Amino acid sequence: MEEAPMPLHEERVRKIDSQPSDRIDLAIVGVGTLGATVAQLALSTGLKVLMVVRPGDEKKILASEMLDEWLRREVFCGRMSSEAAVRARSLARITSSFEALHDCDVVLESVAEDLLYKRAILANIEASVRPDCLIASTTSSLPAAWIAAETAHPERVAVAHYVWPAHRIPLVEVAFSTQTAQAHKDRLHELLRRQGKMWVEVKDKPGFLTTRVLFGYWSETLELVREGVSPTDIDRAMEEFGWPMGPCRVMDGAGLETILRVQKCVAPFLGGRIDGLARIGTLVAAGHVGGRSRSGFYVHDADGTRPNDAVIELSNIRLSEAPTDIVDRLMGAMLNEAAHCIAEGIVASWEEASFAVDYAFRFPARRGGMLGYLRSVRPTEVVARLEFLCAKHGPRFRPSAAFAEAARTTTEVIS
Incomplete structure (x- = not known):
């Protein structure tokens, strides 16, 4: 889809629910490339945010400067008024203490994509939060069940994979383990609603969709x-x-x-x-x-x-001119992996897969999104191209069995 700025939500910034001063709507542990944009999103939608950074004054200063620079840019570009920027900045706290998490309703872990590191961080979070606190990871690849495996309360762990940059991309990919409690699922959905997000729920498997x-x-x-x-x-x-x-x-x-x-x-x-x-x-x-x-x-x-x-x-080769099959190969790889995901039950249908890909990556609107593109080129033709590419470049292009079967038995792979 074509990029469009997220709504300002200035009215919500002004009309914060009257809450006890110590209550925190959202804590973010790890304010790197993705975590910083989640913080920006939350502040722009009127949430009280606690940012947990590594120990040291330098880390706090860097996080503070990041926020200030983002707000200056938002005001300069006309996406936020000066009044709303001041209000948003007042909703942010920066700390290096896990003990501050005690007053949080939801904690998002957003550290490096390393399973053992994430488990260690979750242990620190779990030792500090209230019993009813939801703990969600922004992981893009690790199942909730893996991350929660060594926690005392896996029923309150979930995945909320915000797509970078989180304050611009409207979609969040959500995954729950078989142990995640309904109350915590509901709490995550409520957080996403408050942030103006759409979401797709996917099977809790490596890489999701x-x-x-x-x-x-x-x-x-x-x-x-x-x-x-x-x-x-x-x-x-x-x-x-x-x-x-x-x-x-x-x-x-x-x-x-x-x-x-x-x-x-x-x-x-x-x-x-x-x-x-x-x-x-x-x-x-x-x-x-x-x-x-x-x-x-x-x-x-x-x-x-x-x-x-x-x-x-x-590469040891330099081509004098670009090959003519760049689009075929890249789009073939994308569509085939989506088909594998559908065949494995990561999502239920091409409609769900297209919804997620269109909003997460802004699939070209003039192609009708992923679903429209697939319909325009026809599944049988896609499978034929994949089989040709498989013969030329190897088994990575072998068509998904479900994709190929659908193309053989019907003119429409889309149900």
């Missing part, structure tokens, strides 16, 4: 780079198709280090279909991690954005 679909698309991007296709040519082709930004530009923004950590979590469960994405490890090892280092697939500096020569290390 959106990460799997996105990483299939990104992994094939890296396969093209390995074959000598330049990031510039890939991005140009996909932007001409209708995406707001090409995949290499998006990966630079999301952070290659984070992407690599998530890839390592999910890849073992996907039969080799996202193994190509591991090649960004070469860039990460050389210090090219995307926005944070101002270099990834591209170099980002005062002179603008230009190709990063370090990407040459990912």
Whole structure:
């Protein structure tokens, strides 16, 4: 979908429910790339927010400066009035003490994508919160059941995978373990309603839906780079198709280090279909991690954005011209991974999958979203293309069994 600014919700910022002064609507433990945007979203919708950072005055100062800079930018761009910005800033507290979590209704864990680290953080959270507090993780790949496995009360643990940047993207992917209590499911839904979010509930399996679909698309991007296709040519082709930004530009923004950590979590469960994405490890090892280092697939500096020569290390070949099948390969990988997710019951239907992908990644509106695009190219034709790509490039393109069966038995894969 085309990008649109999120609503200002200024009226809600002004009309905060009268609450005891010590009550916190939402705590966020870990204010990195994603956690910072969740904090911005919560403050802009009138929630009282506690941000828990690592010990040290420097971390608190950085978090405070991040908030101030965001609010200045919101006012400058006309997305928030000066009055609303002052009010939003007054709703934020920054601490490095887990003890402050005692007054929180909901705690979001948003630390690095590492299962053991997340479990350690949850142990600290659980030791500090009230018995009725919901604990949710913003993980993009780790099932709630895994994260909650060593907690005393797994019934209050859930996944709320906000899509970065959380204050701009309207969708949240939600997952619950078999032990998550209904009361805590309801509390998470209420939080998302207060934030003006839409959500899709997915099966509690590694990678959920959106990460799997996105990483299939990104992994094939890296396969093209390995074959000598330049990031510039890939991005140009996909932007001409209708995406707001090409995949290499998006990966630079999301952070290659984070992407690599998530890839390592999910890849073992996907039969080799996202193994190509591991090649960004070469860039990460050389210090090219995307926005944070101002270099990834591209170099980002005062002179603008230009190709990063370090990407040459990912391939021994340089093509004189871009291949004509860039769109076929990237969209084929995306659609096939969505089909695998439907076949495995991650979501129930193409309608649900398309809803999630359209709102999470802004699937080109002029293509009718993912569902419209699939209908326009016809499932039988998609399967034929995948079979051709499978013969040429290997089993990662083998059509999902459910996808192929639907295409053989009906003219419409969409029920």
